[in-house]
Amino acid sequence: MKASRRAVGATPTDALRAVLFLLTGALAVMTALLAFVAARMARRVVTPAGRRTDTRILDVDVAAQTITLTRSPDTALPGRYGLFTAGTEGYLKLGSVLSGDEDSVTRKLLTHIGSDAHLAADAAFSGWYFDRPEQLHLPFESELVGSAVGPCPAWIFPAAEPTDTWVIQVHGRGTNRAECLRAVPLFHGLGITSLLVSYRNDGSAPRSRAGTYGLGATEWRDVDAAIGLARRRGARRILIMGWSMGGAIALQVALSSAHRDLIVGVILESPVVDWRRVLTYQAHLMGLPTAVAGLAIGALSTEWATPLVGTEARIPFERLDVVARASELRHPILILHSDDDGFVPSDASHDLVVARPDLVELQVFDTARHTKLWNYDQDRWSATITDWLERHDFTPQHA
The missing domain is CATH 2.40.30 (Elongation Factor Tu (Ef-tu); domain 3)
Known part of the structure; x- marks a missing residue:
């Protein structure tokens, strides 16, 4: 009787299984790493941070x-x-x-x-230039705006003569209302009262429960409360001006405010018009794969991930995408944006003009960088806003 022969060593099938096992493990590690980086990016986006030395x-x-x-x-x-x-x-x-x-x-x-x-x-x-209201040498008063999170500090720079036309200034992410001081002399010279506001989690206004940004989805309510204060103080025509993330907030106010009947126009300086594009751009600047931005956006936009990223609720990116909601706009909008912004890409600003050429006007700067258009070319910046206000007959109606 012949002895049976047993193969010695691994078969091709065993080798293939081993390779697949290793590849699966490597893929799992890579996926976990991408998810970890995306979670950190998501948390960083919504976490208020101090001033960064650069x-x-x-x-x-x-x-x-x-x-x-x-x-x-x-x-x-x-x-x-x-x-x-x-x-x-x-x-x-x-x-x-x-x-x-x-x-x-x-x-x-x-x-x-x-x-x-x-x-x-x-x-x-x-780009602030002025860091305290006293440096403008204009009369001003401090005010508290009552909002759902508590009293939000504000500055009011009244026009030289009583007027029913006010501009509400909304600062950007990681800054405070002093960022808006540059614009006050222009509006004061035009006879417009300026109200510079703070909003939840900006370091001046009260902290929300989670202490994180809503990227405009929650902060707009504090600005809406400021419009209510202006209304009680005699404002009948209100302009909203937003800087960077303040632009995203201003647009949400224009779309959702209970005081929309008072709003006559919106001015946006280096604005965020669509956060998804901004986050994708930021990931690219940091040398991260596009997939990381997608995962971060996905985590921020889902309820189940809120404990992971630290938000109180999901970020409704679909509501914050104003290009997609362009048909809902009702007020004239002036956008000032540098094509080499370096932080918030200007493509969504361009797309908003294409979507609503009847309402939106874009003044394109170059070299000026992010929220530094006033600093770079104050004469053009001031002339652009003045011309837009005059063409739309937004001159003050004195009380």
Whole structure:
């Protein structure tokens, strides 16, 4: 009788199974990694953060009153800007670029620095220019706007003469109402009262239960409460101006406010018109795969993921996409946006004009970067807004 022969070693089928097992494991690890990165991105988007240092002070020449900074697309911009610092000075106003090379930029100081000043190297370049209302040398009053989350601090800059035309200014993500101070002198000169508001979780207004942004889906209610205050104070025609995320908030107010009958127009500076495009763009800037942005958007937009990302409720991206909702718009809109914004891409602003050319006007800047259009070209910025207001007959009706 012949002995049976048994194969020694793995068969081709065994090898294929092993390869598939390894590939499945690698895919699971990769998927988990992408999900982890997406969750971190999602949480970062909705979590209010402090001011981020983005430049270094290389030298301060007290005799010449100049300051040298590391070079970046922002620090090399022409115009007037601000610099948040640490040490004996907390904020500096910066003038024009005097010189520079591939690594550094020297600018004129518009805030006087004494010989005993000591500044930390890390700083934050800013488009604010004004950081306190007193710097405008205009009469103003502090006010509290009652909202669902509690009293939200605001500043009112009344027009020189009583008027029923007000502009409500809405600041962007990670900033506060001081961001809007640049616009006050223009409106004051046109006889329009300015109301600069705060909203939940911005560091000035009360904190919501979760303490996270709704990207405009919740904050608009605080701005709507401010319109109610303006109405009680005699406003009969209201303009809303939003900066960056404040643009997303302003658009939600225009679409959903109980006071829509008072709103006559909307002005948007470097606005977020569609958050999904912004998040995809931001992922690209961070060198992340497009899939990460998709996963982050998916996590933010689903109820089951709210404990993971820290929000109180899902982010309704479909409601925040104003291009998709363009048919619902009822008010004239002026958009000022730089095509090289560097933070919020301008393509959704362009698309909104295409969708509603009867209502939306876009003034395209270049080089100006994000929310720095006033700083880069104040004359054009001011003339554009003034011309739009006059063409739409939004001049004040004095009380």
